[in-house]
Amino acid sequence: MTAAALPTGIWRREAVAELKRSWRLPQFLLPTVLTPAAFYALFTLAISRTPSPAVAAASLAGYGVFAAIGPALFGFGAGVAMEREQGLIELKRVSPLPADAFVAAKLVAALAATAAAIAIIYLAAILAGVRLSAGQWLLLIALHLASTLPFGLIGLGLGMRMSGKGAVAVANALFLGSAVLGGLWVPSTMLPGWMQAVGQFAPSYHLGQLARAIVGADTIGSPAVHLVVALAMTLAASGWAWTGWRRSPA
Template structure:
């Protein structure tokens, strides 16, 4: 029994340690949790002219995807890059801990931050008059939480290839850039053609379109096509992350 319990214990302890570390870094946790909700409340509710339940729900769809991108990119991208510079990645590599436990712990922390950020947006949406069925809320939550996976893989690949400052800069650019060209702040229909074309090359655009379909807004393209593209992009991101781990000397 000891042989089988050891790997499970390593995974559990690593996840608990990473979650505790995240709670002890409010300078990282608070901005990634509060900023998406603040933007949503400001632009969709406070500054909008006569927001309707439909417009509130449409904004909820896009801002929920936006809320998941930050914890994924910064937790995996900047966080991993800084740990590499500190020698912690090298230490973990020579330890008996499997890489899966390390990645799972980072993902657990990203999911925790995403759940808090999305929960804040959902609360604001309900106050703003959004009306969705329980099935819509559940499916929307799955899409928003699932957004962490492709962006976490992208961030991990960045973190294993770049230094701390470079990773932070790239994470910031992808965080804000994905929101703009991905149609998460402004509907893609309102963007210039060249911006929409750029957005279609990002997971954010397709995840946003899936979320729009869930809340009853008409997406650009078939949801099944968007889902297939997200799956393909996630696979490519996994290759990007794995090759970064294999090639990095530390």
């Protein structure tokens, strides 16, 4: 094996191992994959009974972002914190494994879980009468999958700073808080003013507004501004994750 081929092989093997590990844990897989779809079916389709395609599409936009938050926060945050306590992070650090390969493998596993979750939500939306153009579907898929990145970086920063139990507690709070304050379950315009104000500091709010713009739903503010803010928040999250990785002793 050449020196150039070695890093690629390491990346691939680490990603495959992480996929196998995460998908063999039903306590991780079932809640993160099935919960967003169950919430979408219950609150959008079942309670509303016969929602209009426009309402179902607007709800689809938010729940797709919601589906990305769980795998990212729990896969990175809680998962990394527990691996630190078990000494696995320290072992990986002294091994030839590059740090970026470790992060990329976690991201691949989170993306796989997110893809499974949004596929179920999309199917339910189509059955509810949602009809989008091919371009809209492609943009929506790209945005929903990309929503994994900022929350994964936030989770990594948490996991490198907190204990396993602490990371689980904070991940749960961020998981639910991001959904509510970000207007992913209920449109932000229906929330109290103070919740709308706080929600603007959450990546979920800006990602949700971008998703609503893609499906043609009403949005608050300019999609271009939401895109810039979401990118800035992702950059800030990468700094949070990097400093956590560098400072953590194990």
